[in-house]
Amino acid sequence: MAELTRDDVAHLAGLARIDLSEAELDRMVGELGVILTSVAQVQQADTDGIEPMSHPMPITNVTRPDEVRPSLTADEALSGAPESELQRFSVPRILDED
Amino acid sequence: MTTTVDEVLPYDEALAAFDPVMGLEVHVELGTNTKMFCGCATTFGAEPNTQVCPVCLGLPGALPVVNAMGVESAIRIGLALNCEIATWCRFARKNYFYPDMPKNFQTSQYDEPIAFNGYLDVEVPGEHGEEPWTYRVEIERAHMEEDTGKSLHVGGSTGRIHGAEYSLVDYNRAGIPLIEIVTKPLTGAGERAPQVARAYVAALRDLLKALDVSDVKMEQGSMRCDVNLSLRPKAGEPTSPEQAAVPLGTRSETKNVNSLRSVERAVRFEICRHAAVLSNGGSIVQETRHFHEDTGATTSGRIKSDADDYRYFPEPDLVPVAPSREWVEELRATLPENPAEHRRRLQTEWGYSDLEMRDVLNAGALDLIERTVAAGASAQSARKWWLGEPSRRANTEALELVAYADQVGLTPAYVAELQSMVDAKRLNDKMARQVLEGVLDGEGAPTAVADARGLELVQDDGALEAAVAKVIEGNPDVADKIRDGKVQAAGALIGQVMKEMKGQADAGKARELILSTLGEG
Ligand SMILES: [Zn+2]
Secondary structure, eight states: OOOOOHHHHHHHHHHTTOOOOHHHHHHHHHHHHHHHHHHHHHTTSOOTTOOOOSOSSOOOOOEEOSOOOOOOOHHHHHTTOSOEETTEEEEEOOOTTO | OOOOOOOOOOHHHHHHHEEEEEEEEEEEEOOOSBOSSSOOBOOTTOOTTSSOOTTTTTOTTOOOOEEHHHHHHHHHHHHHTTOEEOSSBOOEEEEOOOTTSTTSEEEEOOSOOSEEEEEEEEEEOOSTTOOOEEEEEEEEEEEEEEOOOEEEEESTTTSOSTTOSEEEEEOSSTTOEEEEEEEOOBOSOGGGHHHHHHHHHHHHHHHHHHHTSOOOOGGGTSEEEEEEEEEEEOOSSTTSHHHHTSOOOOOEEEEEEOSHHHHHHHHHHHHHHHHHHHHTTOOOOOEEEEEOTTTSOEEEEEEOOGGGOOOOEEOTTSOOBOOOHHHHHHHHTTOOOOHHHHHHHHHHHHTOOHHHHHHHHHTTOHHHHHHHHHTTOOHHHHHHHHHTHHHHHHHHTTOOHHHHHHHHTOOHHHHHHHHHHHHTTSSOHHHHHHHHHHHHTTOOSHHHHHHHHTOOOOOOHHHHHHHHHHHHHHOHHHHHHHHTTOGGGHHHHHHHHHHHTTTOSOHHHHHHHHHHHTTOO
8 A cells, every 4th residue: 555644644533623843743654654564464355256245243223213312401511612602612713714 | 714716607698508407406395293212202393302313313233213104104105206215225324424413423314315217397487588398307215214314503703613612402303304306417407597496396395295205495494405517618509419428527516405496596606616727727625515695605615525425224223124115005005296287277267368477477476376275265366365465575675485484474264355345345355455464464364454454335325425525526527527438537537536435435436426426327
């Protein structure tokens, strides 16, 4: 597989909203590179004719009936929020990248 | 925020040079009791953050479970849209960071939608005496996903997102089941593209309502439409092979267009805007745009960027959905009458002419009339009332008739009540109109309005007889003419009798009385 570049790491960090310093970026390129190389060994296994799998158990159609269950109270819901106002979660301004 | 006004080309010029291609994405909130992946209620308008739980708040360790009714509704929608139903499909995570999605991903479907390859035939109303036109909208897919929370922007100017200092989020809506219905690129509509778009969304709304899977209230956001539009150079008639061979142009995506009228206007505006850019030698930027009801224009939103790298992957917390063919066939048997056939049947039952039916459909009054007839009114009277003052006012306020009626509290039962008062000779036509205005002004039910305004035909025959005698006595010449058989002269006397009775008399009865008094009855 293609080598992981510094730009790739910066892009992923951006998507994940993680601030990395220049030094951290350099270090992560190396560390992530090692991880990818290790994982790449798995790709050498012969998988011809084997269906890709996304779930460990071959089960389907696990559903629940459309019946209302108790929700949290607003106080409980907001108890983990760093800030709240008007019974709502307060979040930093959004769309500053526009 | 930029406030540049986009240049537009006149519609006719745009269509002379270019061929429009549309793609419509409609999101429908299902009317299930609970959310898609948890048992939280979905009641509209509940107090903020009172219909949330660890699953829909995305708290660590919470495990989602699929709502069976959500899957059932999705399959029924797919079948009604003539789609194939997947034998096996999965949910996928669409990863992005935005505060209205607490999990930092939306549970959606990616390359394995539950329904795909369908179509919906829509009837486009004829304009300027043209025949109605049936256009086949090809459906690419219909897939299951979940809605996001609602944000309130604080600070800045007017609660808008731009300039806001911070936002307050209510997650009651987060996790409500959504079905996204995506068309294939719609070509061949030519200058009727805006009407085709509107007719499709209207037909879809009727269909979803008939399926009873959603309340499809566009003004409340339970049905929302994104309009993708592109132009390509004109190469022949819109439906010609020469035109079909021209590659598609770059598209813009106008988000959350929230009424039928707006869908039509948004398509028309984007055609004129694209045409202006392209004829000036410019190129279209692939971006999202926002439609403004007040101006009928769209403005630039977000440009497609790196942030749209959603890194979809199969949702590991949910097992695949594999509807058995037996179940699919059972659900197929529950499908209601197709709305187009339903309309034809009603037209026959009601005895409406094609022209009357077209007016009813254009006014969006079919369902209201159907319910009014069910409440006991005749089809003709129901049509007369709904297409009168309520339609006029809805139009003035740029609202769909249904939305307007909802807003002012005019129900089919009220209209039937009004007509029954006319039939019972409690009100004459003029008084009934006044009562209807009272209802529209929020004065309550027709009976209450009539009582409050003192509108009631005088039932006292003695008073009417006295008025008739007085008018005949005061108009001997006219009375002689009627005695000589000129019955039409009675009109002049009826007017005077009504005046004597201060309008509160039954004109038909007055006429009878005048004629019988003068020996012509
Ligand atoms: Zn929940």
